[in-house]
Amino acid sequence: MKKRGVGLANMWYGIGNTGLPNPASAYIELLDDGTVIVLTGCADIGQGSTTTLAQIAAEEMGVDIEDVRVVSADTGITPDAGATSASRQTYISGNAVKMAAKEAKTILVETAARMLEVDEDSLILEDRKIVVKNDKDKFVKIKECLGKCRAEGKLTLGHGWFNPDVTALNPEDGQGKPYATYAFATQVAEVEVNTETGEVKVLKIFAAHDVGKAINPINVEGQIEGGCMIGVGFALMEQVKVDKGNIKTPNLATYLIPTAMDTPEIYPIIVEDPEVTGPFGAKGVGEPALIPTAAAIVNAIYDAVGVRITDLPVTPEKLLKEIKKERN
Amino acid sequence: MSQLKVVGQNVKKKDVKEKVLGTAIFAADIKMDGMLYGKTLRSKVPHGIVKKINVSQALELPGVHAVLTEQDIPGVNKAGIIVKDEPVLVGIGQRIRKIGDPLAIVAAETEEIAEAALDLIEVEVEELPAVFSPLDAMKDDAPKLYEKGNIMAVRRIVKGDVAEAFKNCDVIVEQDYTTSMVEHAYIETEAGVAKMEGDVVNVWVCTQNPHYDRKDVAYNLNIGLNQARIIQTTTGGGFGGKLDVTVHVHVALLAKATKRPVKMVYSRRESISNTVKRHPFIMKYKTGCDKDGKLIAWQTEIIGDTGAYASYGPGTLTRAAVHATGPYEIPNVKVEAYTVYTNNPQAGAMRGFGVPQVAFAHESQMNLLAEKLGISPLEIRMKNAFIPGSITATGSKLEHSVGLKSTMESAKQAAEKVLGDKF
Numbered sequence: 150m151k152k153r154g155v156g157l158a159n160m161w162y163g164i165g166n167t168g169l170p171n172p173a174s175a176y177i178e179l180l181d182d183g184t185v186i187v188l189t190g191c192a193d194i195g196q197g198s199t200t201t202l203a204q205i206a207a208e209e210m211g212v213d214i215e216d217v218r219v220v221s222a223d224t225g226i227t228p229d230a231g232a233t234s235a236s237r238q239t240y241i242s243g244n245a246v247k248m249a250a251k252e253a254k255t256i257l258v259e260t261a262a263r264m265l266e267v268d269e270d271s272l273i274l275e276d277r278k279i280v281v282k283n284d285k286d287k288f289v290k291i292k293e294c295l296g297k298c299r300a301e302g303k304l305t306l307g308h309g310w311f312n313p314d315v316t317a318l319n320p321e322d323g324q325g326k327p328y329a330t331y332a333f334a335t336q337v338a339e340v341e342v343n344t345e346t347g348e349v350k351v352l353k354i355f356a357a358h359d360v361g362k363a364i365n366p367i368n369v370e371g372q373i374e375g376g377c378m379i380g381v382g383f384a385l386m387e388q389v390k391v392d393k394g395n396i397k398t399p400n401l402a403t404y405l406i407p408t409a410m411d412t413p414e415i416y417p418i419i420v421e422d423p424e425v426t427g428p429f430g431a432k433g434v435g436e437p438a439l440i441p442t443a444a445a446i447v448n449a450i451y452d453a454v455g456v457r458i459t460d461l462p463v464t465p466e467k468l469l470k471e472i473k474k475e476r477n
Numbered sequence: 478m479s480q481l482k483v484v485g486q487n488v489k490k491k492d493v494k495e496k497v498l499g500t501a502i503f504a505a506d507i508k509m510d511g512m513l514y515g516k517t518l519r520s521k522v523p524h525g526i527v528k529k530i531n532v533s534q535a536l537e538l539p540g541v542h543a544v545l546t547e548q549d550i551p552g553v554n555k556a557g558i559i560v561k562d563e564p565v566l567v568g569i570g571q572r573i574r575k576i577g578d579p580l581a582i583v584a585a586e587t588e589e590i591a592e593a594a595l596d597l598i599e600v601e602v603e604e605l606p607a608v609f610s611p612l613d614a615m616k617d618d619a620p621k622l623y624e625k626g627n628i629m630a631v632r633r634i635v636k637g638d639v640a641e642a643f644k645n646c647d648v649i650v651e652q653d654y655t656t657s658m659v660e661h662a663y664i665e666t667e668a669g670v671a672k673m674e675g676d677v678v679n680v681w682v683c684t685q686n687p688h689y690d691r692k693d694v695a696y697n698l699n700i701g702l703n704q705a706r707i708i709q710t711t712t713g714g715g716f717g718g719k720l721d722v723t724v725h726v727h728v729a730l731l732a733k734a735t736k737r738p739v740k741m742v743y744s745r746r747e748s749i750s751n752t753v754k755r756h757p758f759i760m761k762y763k764t765g766c767d768k769d770g771k772l773i774a775w776q777t778e779i780i781g782d783t784g785a786y787a788s789y790g791p792g793t794l795t796r797a798a799v800h801a802t803g804p805y806e807i808p809n810v811k812v813e814a815y816t817v818y819t820n821n822p823q824a825g826a827m828r829g830f831g832v833p834q835v836a837f838a839h840e841s842q843m844n845l846l847a848e849k850l851g852i853s854p855l856e857i858r859m860k861n862a863f864i865p866g867s868i869t870a871t872g873s874k875l876e877h878s879v880g881l882k883s884t885m886e887s888a889k890q891a892a893e894k895v896l897g898d899k900f
Contacts, residue, residue: 155892155900157854158840159881161804161863162832167796192685193492194715200491207483214488222684222709224691225677233685234720234826275482318795318871323634323812326873327799333863335884337892337900353895357888359880367487376828379716382659383833389658389754394523394576394609394820398660399746406662416895418887422880429484432878436829443833444840448854451844461656461837 150344153352154453157337158444162437163328165237165313172312173230173242177206177249179257179305183277183292185210185217187249190230191242192222196435197368198238202246204364205428209250211274211291228308236433239364240330241311243428248309256303261294314426330424332437333359336377338413338445342453347469351381351411351446357418358437362430366419373417373438380442382407385462495711504668504683504710505742512670513542513584515724515731515741516591518598519751520567520578523785523820524607524620527569530580531599538597540590543734546581547571550730552699556722558689562623563786563823565697565726573602574622575785575820577751584731584739607820611759611782614819622785622818629783630791630816632798636870637809642774646765649774650845654762654838658782659755661827665713666748669724670740671732677704678729683712685719693722694729705729717826721753721788753788753825756781758797758834764842770850770857775870777801777838779814781824781831788825790816797831802870803839804881805861810870858885 165171176188187206193199203217210217221227230242254274261279262269265287273282279294281287298305313329337355342348356373363369386405390397398404423430443461451457456471495501532544547554547568554568555561564571567578581598585591606620613619614627621627643649669682678698684690687707695705712719724741731739743751758781765774779797783790798814847857862881868874892900 153899155896156844157858157888158836159804159843159858159862159885160832160836160840161800161881162829163796163799167792167799190688192687192709192712192715194683194685194712194719197490200488203491204483204486204488208481211482214483214486219491222687223706224687225679225706225708229688232689232720233715234717235830318632318634318799321633322636323632323798323870324636324872327871328873330878331804331875333804333879333881333884335881335888337888339892339896339899353892355888355891355895357884357891359878359884361878362485364484365488366485368490379828380833383656383755387657387659389660389749389822391609391658391821394607394822396576396750396822399749401662401745404660404662404749416891418884418891420880420883420887422878422883424878427878429481430878436832440829440833440836441840444837447837447841448844457841457845459652459654459841461654 151341152344152453153339153341154449155337155339156445156448156452158441158448160334160437160440162236162332162440164240164330164332164433165235165328168315168318168325168327170312171231172310173245174228174310175242175245175249176228177253177307179253181295181299183212183216183295185212187217187219187246188227189219189221189242189246190227191238192233194233196372201239201364202242205243205246206250209247210254212277236435239431239433240427241313243431244311245309247428248311249307252309253305253307256298256305257294260298261289264289264297329426330432332432332434334437334441336441336445338449340446340449340453342450344454344472347465347472349385349450349463351413353414355416357420358434359420359422360434361424361427361432362421363419364431369419369434370417372434374415376438377415377442378407378412380439381411383461384443384446388462501711503665503713504670504681507670507681509672509738512738512740513586513735514588514591515728515739516583516595517579517727518581518595520573520576520580522573522602522604523576524605525573525602527567527571527573528603529601530569532581535594535597538594540586541583541594543584543731544581545730545734550697552697554697556693556726557787558721558789559791560787575822582727582731584735609819609821611780611817611819614817627818628815629787629818632795632814634798634810634812634870636872639774639776639809639811642809643765646773647768648846648849649765650842651763654760656758656834656837658757659827660749661716661718663714663716663718666743666745667723667752668742669728670738671728672738673732673736677706678732679706679708680725680729681708681710682725683719684709685715690722690725694726697726698729698733716828718752720826723752753823755827756783756793756824756831760838762838762842764846766846770852770860772805772807772861774809775802775807777812781816782819782821783816784819784821784823786823788823790824793831797835799871800832801835804863806863806867855889
């Protein structure tokens with residue numbers, strides 16, 4: 150018989166290293182033609198940090214996304230941004246890039262204010278222009294303003310570094326402030342359990358993630374979907390088998406991970422409760438994406454068949470044994 | 478603030494074109510004039526002392542340019558992100574702590590020659606008793622991997638008085654949980670190429686951690702940090718598994734020794750067998766609340782098997798300890814998390830860093846409590862969820878951006894819309 154169940158799970162996740170300094174830095178150069186080079190040590194491993202950091206730089210500099218080139222993760226060229234880990238790069242490198250952009254535009258804004266004969270405070274940068282906030286017909290193009298800067302012998306460069314506000318944990322009782330901000334999430338999973346074979350099929354996952362602010366929503370959704378799949382593997386099948394220190398599952402024929410056939414319908418839901426210390430309110434999502442998935446699946450299995458597995462993964466053999474025990 | 482123009486937009490990923498067209502250059506794709514291929518000889522025993530390594534026959538094989546052992550390392554012969562406990566190569570008289578510990582590295586004209594050279598290296602090892610269970614490893618009479626013992630680190634978190642608080646609970650749930658060792662299984666296995674340019678060693682490598690890699694390369698080659706240049710190549714996934722050094726120092730040593738570019742690419746078997754994994758956890762949970770479902774006391778013990786070397790172990794267990802209670806405000810908490818050495822494959826960073834394991838446990842506990850109380854899983858979570866102003870188990874106050882109740886509401890609404898009354 151096939152039985153369906155629904156389960157819910159929450160998670161929280163501190164952004165950045167636990168109770169340790171973990172700064173990141175960035176350099177920015179605004180070039181003569183209004184294009185921008187960002188130098189950052191931040192390694193993009195497919196998660197999209199290069200794009201996210203380009204968006205932050207473009208927003209802050211008032212240029213288009215196409216105008217920004219990010220040069221990343223080359224220690225001969227780029228400054229230290231720490232590791233791509235701890236879901237930290239959007240928050241920490243994002244802040245560093247934003248600060249670098251602020252510094253790079255200082256001279257630009259000062260020059261534009263003179264050109265337009267207004268206060269610097271009245272100016273904003275958008276659409277490749279420096280615009281008077283309350284009188285948008287009054288503006289100077291960034292490129293023209295850069296011409297003026299260069300004529301005056303002024304370059305437009307910036308650097309920034311950001312270290313989250315944390316304290317070390319007391320070694321005796323662990324008291325302290327380990328993180329500057331936390332991501333939160335709730336996932337609901339629907340499963341179908343085959344009570345004759347012990348097989349579990351995850352049908353749907355509703356994954357709501359508070360990311361502060363989604364710099365790139367479709368990228369955030371991608372992270373959530375990928376995370377859910379790692380969670381499905383963790384819940385149901387993944388297990389490195391070790392015998393006396395020897396790995397017995399050394400290839401993808403013996404170490405099973407979810408395939409497209411195991412993929413449920415995933416409904417990513419972005420919740421934005423802005424983090425005041427984050428770039429444009431952003432926190433992080435990389436790791437949170439998978440954290441509640443296995444818990445939600447296990448709770449859903451219990452809802453379906455009344456069996457609670459406390460030892461991951463929930464393999465068909467293990468579940469079938471427990472279902473039989475429950476029946477007797 | 479003015480309206481955002483770029484932030485919040487579904488901008489196309491900057492690297493999408495190369496990825497989709499298959500033109501992105503991964504480290505394994507790199508070819509250079511005169512490039513040699515590197516291979517690693519690894520230990521077949523989990524614990525022992527190296528008595529002899531004879532490389533003379535391997536060196537004589539035509540096409541072999543270098544066979545390096547620990548004696549050829551100009552620097553510290555140590556790696557490790559938190560503790561430098563991992564040898565780059567285990568030398569004569571030194572200790573092997575796991576199957577796969579590197580003993581020698583070879584550079585040759587082809588991969589096949591390099592592979593053949595490995596077979597010509599004579600190794601003698603005096604085996605030592607090994608320990609494979611973290612619970613056994615914690616006992617006084619267990620074989621010791623390190624002089625100071627097998628308990629690498631202990632993290633304690635104490636808030637209030639749990640022992641006293643449990644006396645006042647109406648409902649208590651006690652349960653043990655375990656989780657498996659997990660492989661990252663990224664598409665791209667570890668790969669890198671090193672080449673000397675003047676007195677600078679360039680290392681093109683897939684990595685999540687270039688500035689850390691630089692330190693381990695420089696310290697082991699005994700050169701300045703400004704003489705080790707790490708250039709990240711397009712990286713086919715990492716999930717935490719590409720934070721530690723793997724091929725990095727080995728290719729750099731071989732490039733320096735041969736004055737030729739040297740490339741190493743791990744096979745899938747070599748990758749799975751020798752690189753870090755997600756920590757398997759053994760967890761004991763005891764959780765108590767009042768008759769209304771308000772959490773009063775929470776006690777957790779976590780044992781994490783970090784294998785032969787620390788890697789990110791103590792960081793993982795510390796993060797697990799901090800997150801062990803879930804996102805709930807509890808006045809009395811006691812958590813103890815142990816990072817334990819064994820002769821197993823080493824565990825390190827993996828997406829979630831100890832928190833997926835504890836989330837499995839704390840969310841099971843919440844459901845067990847709800848069932849005993851006869852309330853819904855959502856209700857018990859709503860009653861205890863962090864809100865702005867909540868104090869965590871480490872005593873820090875959550876000031877802002879605490880969207881947990883919103884995520885619960887949003888997930889509930891979405892699920893109800895699709896599943897109807899099944900939710």
